[in-house]
Amino acid sequence: MDDVTLVGLSPSKLSLLVKATIDNPNNYDIKIKDPDIDVYIDGHKVGKLEMDKALVLQKGTVKQYQIPIHTELSASLGSLFPILLGIMASNRIQFGAKGSIKGSAKMFSQRIDVDIDQEVDLSR
Numbered sequence: 001m002d003d004v005t006l007v008g009l010s011p012s013k014l015s016l017l018v019k020a021t022i023d024n025p026n027n028y029d030i031k032i033k034d035p036d037i038d039v040y041i042d043g044h045k046v047g048k049l050e051m052d053k054a055l056v057l058q059k060g061t062v063k064q065y066q067i068p069i070h071t072e073l074s075a076s077l078g079s080l081f082p083i084l085l086g087i088m089a090s091n092r093i094q095f096g097a098k099g100s101i102k103g104s105a106k107m108f109s110q111r112i113d114v115d116i117d118q119e120v121d122l123s124r
Helices: 077-090
Strands: 004-010 012-025 030-041 044-051 056-057 061-071 090-107 106-120
Touching: 004 106, 030 106, 056 061, 061 090
Parallel strands: none
Antiparallel strands: 004 012, 012 061, 030 044, 030 056, 030 090, 044 061, 090 106
């Protein structure tokens, strides 16, 4: 991941824009979809990641992609309150995502493990 930007935060939803440089050396496009990824903020599981749309990795390229994602927050507001207070005090969160995502090309598909742990500066 090159960068993560907070797009929106409400008691029920967290929206982020992820920028990632991805190499697809193959001579065919790869479609990324169907995430099964848990989202963590400051080490606390807050929900499941959802992609706003499928991502297509263009064949034979190294390219930076902008990937809009969100999670419907499954944690109760009471358990999120200390996290939200910490975010307001520091303008930073530790963003984590762990699980798998499906990549497919033509009639083949494969699940790929995802394990991300990155600090996000919310003051931008």
